[in-house]
Amino acid sequence: MSVEILFFGQLTDKTGCATLNMDNPGTIAVLKSELFEKFPSLKEAKFTIALNNKLALENELIVENAKIALMPPFSGG
């Protein structure tokens, strides 16, 4: 069972892709550590996480087939 990850903004420079499918990591905290292992430069990036289009906090459980977005802040104007 997998989940879909969407990367926004300049995070795609660090991941080299805009979307990624992976096995369900279970929680947001585990997801982050797995992504940091795969893309070490993500550790230095600021982003927030949306789980099925809703802001997710650290220990939230990830449901099967979830769509997870990593959203960085934009500053330009």
Added chain:
Amino acid sequence: MKEFILRYQRQITLQGFGIEAQEKLSKAKVLVIGAGGLGCPILQYLVAAGVGKVGIVDNDIISLPNLNRQVLFGQADLGKYKVAIAAEKMQALNNLVQIIPYQQRCDQDFAIEHFPLYDIIVDATDNFASRYLINDAAVLLNKPLVFGAVSMYEGQVAVFNISKEGLSLNYRDLFPEPPKNDEVLSCAEGGILGVLPGLIGVMQATEVIKIISGIGETLTNELLTYNALTQSIFKMQLVKNPAAAQLAPASLEAFKQLNYEWLCN
């Protein structure tokens, strides 16, 4: 009155808008902070739509790399203050609107003094120090905030500090801590497609008009992210973030003491 009806006829005619919404607009006071890529279209559409009073805050001078997106300015304006040219053009566009230019940066003292004079604050700035300062001031002074920001080919829009289903959220619920300036590229560093702040600024102006007139559903407690390359929109719902309350200043006194430039450097 005849000029009023004639000038705004196309929106007064709109079903669900009418003279009531137009009168609400003409009584509204909106403060637009930043007269750059986002600010130009925001100002044009709010002034054209007939918002009663529009304040413009900016301290920058017009330079050549601004002209790919800051559509209020022309070559003859290079070297002049953005706020002066913007105010002049906006007054020429609509003399029913009171235009108030503030040729300065929005710092803590400015926010504390001027936010209470307006109904809605619009963040059209280009740096995190200003964005966090404006957000924190809007929270403390209880002012609706229409947020917009761009990065390369993407842009974000949100509406903060309006209670919806008992919940009033702000930028710190989304991003509790400011990033350091070198963590995120600015327009100067990362580049920006000229039309992008145009689109995002127009979306911000749309939200302002909706908040004032009461039409439609605003982006309250939501973040909209737009991608110009794919013409796709991603919306996410915000929730109360416990980290936000710990990091935001709890009082105007604490707000005054914060060094926003330092937080972002």
